[in-house]
Amino acid sequence: MRHVFIVNPVSGKADASGSLVPKIIQAAARQGVDYEILLTERPGHGVELAQQQAAAGEPVRLYACGGDGTLNEVLRGVYGCKNAQVACVPCGSGNDFVRNFGGSAPFLDLENLIQGEAVSMDLIETDQGLAAAICSAGLDAQVAYGIPKFRRIPLCGGSMAYKLSILQAVSGPLGHRLRICADDETITGDFLMLALCNGSTYGGGFMAAPQACMNDGLLELVLVRKISRLQIARLIGDYQKGLHMQGDQVAPAYRDIILARKVRSLRLDTLDGRPIVVTRDGECAPYSSLRAHVLPAAAQIVLPRSVLNTELPALRKDTILNR
Numbered sequence: 001m002r003h004v005f006i007v008n009p010v011s012g013k014a015d016a017s018g019s020l021v022p023k024i025i026q027a028a029a030r031q032g033v034d035y036e037i038l039l040t041e042r043p044g045h046g047v048e049l050a051q052q053q054a055a056a057g058e059p060v061r062l063y064a065c066g067g068d069g070t071l072n073e074v075l076r077g078v079y080g081c082k083n084a085q086v087a088c089v090p091c092g093s094g095n096d097f098v099r100n101f102g103g104s105a106p107f108l109d110l111e112n113l114i115q116g117e118a119v120s121m122d123l124i125e126t127d128q129g130l131a132a133a134i135c136s137a138g139l140d141a142q143v144a145y146g147i148p149k150f151r152r153i154p155l156c157g158g159s160m161a162y163k164l165s166i167l168q169a170v171s172g173p174l175g176h177r178l179r180i181c182a183d184d185e186t187i188t189g190d191f192l193m194l195a196l197c198n199g200s201t202y203g204g205g206f207m208a209a210p211q212a213c214m215n216d217g218l219l220e221l222v223l224v225r226k227i228s229r230l231q232i233a234r235l236i237g238d239y240q241k242g243l244h245m246q247g248d249q250v251a252p253a254y255r256d257i258i259l260a261r262k263v264r265s266l267r268l269d270t271l272d273g274r275p276i277v278v279t280r281d282g283e284c285a286p287y288s289s290l291r292a293h294v295l296p297a298a299a300q301i302v303l304p305r306s307v308l309n310t311e312l313p314a315l316r317k318d319t320i321l322n323r
């Protein structure tokens with residue numbers, strides 16, 4: 001099997017490629033694998049490179065070296081190619097995908113990752129494109145959407161841009177009138193936001209669905225009703241830590257404002273004439289509707305050896321390939 005490292009030099013806070021490339025060369029040499037290193041040159045280039053690498057039909061393992069956006073591009077590029085496995089080398093800002101598996105450290109241990117095995121995992125297909133972990137809509141996505149604008153202001157760093165974007169989002173009209181069709185159930189009401197989760201975590205560590213399993217053929221839908229600014233301030237800390245849920249149930253303190261379902265498909269339509277911001281693995285844009293469904297076992301994701309030996313909600317062990 002060929003090992004191809006697709007490196008995004010602009011992901012994360014600094015260009016990681018300078019330090020990463022020598023580590024890749026050393027790890028690949030020590031593991032004695034046939035490898036290649038490719039750098040992305042522009043947005044979307046990761047999709048093209050992954051497509052080209054998988055097109056020959058030979059077994060190939062692609063390492064997406066960057067953040068969640070780079071992983072998303074590589075997964076899009078190989079979607080439908082049974083010969084391609086995908087690994088994540090987390091060098092981005094949020095790196096939410098690997099949080100499902102205990103965090104970045106084992107994935108940055110390249111020899112551990114090269115020795116890893118592929119696990120068949122679900123993806124989310126939406127009418128806006130694929131998502132690996134979470135597709136969300138509403139206030140949280142609106143905050144993420146606003147950050148780049150504030151980052152363009154001189155001396156405005158990442159944390160200040162995030163705070164200014166929150167301030168802007170909560171100063172405007174809160175919530176949307178939505179019609180949500182979750183499988184066969186239709187729910188109409190005023191909602192602050194919703195998260196459709198294959199994985200547990202997004203937005204740099206917000207744990208929307210702590211029990212989400214990435215290979216059970218189901219998605220966790222978390223709906224937050226329209227609430228006051230004071231209630232948002234109370235909820236936000238618990239939502240970040242996943243304390244709004246108790247196992248598969250909504251925690252008693254939040255049962256009047258949060259709904260949770262396990263679903264295969266979702267249709268969302270805005271009924272108030274205002275577009276709602278949607279984010280897929282961190283890529284944001286406003287839409288008036290969204291269609292999404294689970295793609296069971298659509299990707300072969302490589303997990304480091306040490307992660308495969310750990311019990312995690314994100315992973316059912318019976319789908320490990322190559323064993």
Ligand SMILES: Nc1ncnc2c1ncn2[C@@H]1O[C@H](COP(=O)(O)OP(=O)(O)OP(=O)(O)O)[C@@H](O)[C@H]1O
Binds near residue numbers: 009040045066068094
């Ligand atoms: N050479 C390049 N120049 C400019 N943009 C690029 C280049 N290569 C890739 N990109 C784009 O960089 C964007 C950001 O990458 P990525 O999401 O991996 O990093 P991040 O935002 O730092 O991490 P995270 O999403 O985990 O917070 C992606 O949308 C990708 O399309």
